[in-house]
Amino acid sequence: MSEPLWLLAPLPGELERVPRPASQEPLTLPSPGLAWRWAEGGIAFSGVGRRATRGALEALAAAGARRVLHLGCAGGLRAELRPGDAFWITGANHEDQRLEGPGEDALRERLSLPAAECVTVRQVAGDPAAKQALAERFPAAAVVEMETYWAIEAAAELGLTLSCLRVVVDRRDEPLPDLSSALDSLGRPKPLRMAWKIVSSPRTAMKLPGVAKAFGAAQDRLAALARLALAEE
Numbered sequence: 001m002s003e004p005l006w007l008l009a010p011l012p013g014e015l016e017r018v019p020r021p022a023s024q025e026p027l028t029l030p031s032p033g034l035a036w037r038w039a040e041g042g043i044a045f046s047g048v049g050r051r052a053t054r055g056a057l058e059a060l061a062a063a064g065a066r067r068v069l070h071l072g073c074a075g076g077l078r079a080e081l082r083p084g085d086a087f088w089i090t091g092a093n094h095e096d097q098r099l100e101g102p103g104e105d106a107l108r109e110r111l112s113l114p115a116a117e118c119v120t121v122r123q124v125a126g127d128p129a130a131k132q133a134l135a136e137r138f139p140a141a142a143v144v145e146m147e148t149y150w151a152i153e154a155a156a157e158l159g160l161t162l163s164c165l166r167v168v169v170d171r172r173d174e175p176l177p178d179l180s181s182a183l184d185s186l187g188r189p190k191p192l193r194m195a196w197k198i199v200s201s202p203r204t205a206m207k208l209p210g211v212a213k214a215f216g217a218a219q220d221r222l223a224a225l226a227r228l229a230l231a232e233e
Contacts, residue, residue: 003066003161004041005107007226008056010072010147011187012045013215017223027063030055032185037063041230047185049122050150057151061158069107069229070151073218074118074143074166075125075176077135081142081168083214084221089164091117092149093138099152103163111165111225116142118166120149126176135172143168165225169218170211177204177211 009015012034020036020043027035027042033056035044042065046056060068076085088108090101101117117140125131125144134144143166155162170176182194198205 006041006065006068007043008070010048014072018226029059053147053150054154057154067161070164073169074145075170076168076172084217085168087116087142088113090115094120094149118148119144128173131172167218167221177207
């Protein structure tokens with residue numbers, strides 16, 4: 001029997017549609033992380049960026065995790081991509097560095113996703129011009145996100161078997177509103193700041209229904225892929 005599989009995403013909202021067993025138990029991660037474990041593995045949320053991703057993987061490794069599927073949302077870097085499109089990540093680029101995406105062959109075959117590389121950045125790249133520039137600089141990359149390079153780097157150091165996938169939430173040529181000031185470190189709305197954001201920026205308010213619809217499509221795809229990944233564990 002293979003080692004239990006852990007799911008690791010940056011934000012709880014990305015996997016909120018993934019069912020969990022009633023027998024789950026909480027596991028402590030470095031702030032702001034959250035995690036729950038069960039007999040066949042567990043689910044964890046790291047927060048965004050390098051430090052949070054590394055801290056979560058270190059904690060999972062210390063708790064006995066050996067296999068991790070790192071998954072989450074991303075911005076599209078190709079004009080044809082739509083919310084809900086998914087990719088198995090075969091390489092992660094950060095500035096002038098590239099890391100090969102390891103991945104489990106059996107899991108990749110089960111999920112049956114197209115392969116592509118990603119670009120890992122330190123700040124949200126929601127502007128179409130920024131996404132276009134990344135697409136031109138990294139032609140093998142299909143998506144842009146903020147954690148995969150760091151996850152691959154940390155997993156190699158920790159001896160973890162890591163697989164990575166990403167699901168598109170925003171299209172290349174559509175701007176993603178900057179809501180960072182209205183969200184906490186795990187992507188959850190701060191009610192008063194979100195209300196102020198909506199009142200003070202009518203243009204942002206007009207885009208929110210579209211963002212919610214796109215995020216819903218990504219959530220559905222992530223949940224389907226997570227269930228499939230766990231189905232034979």
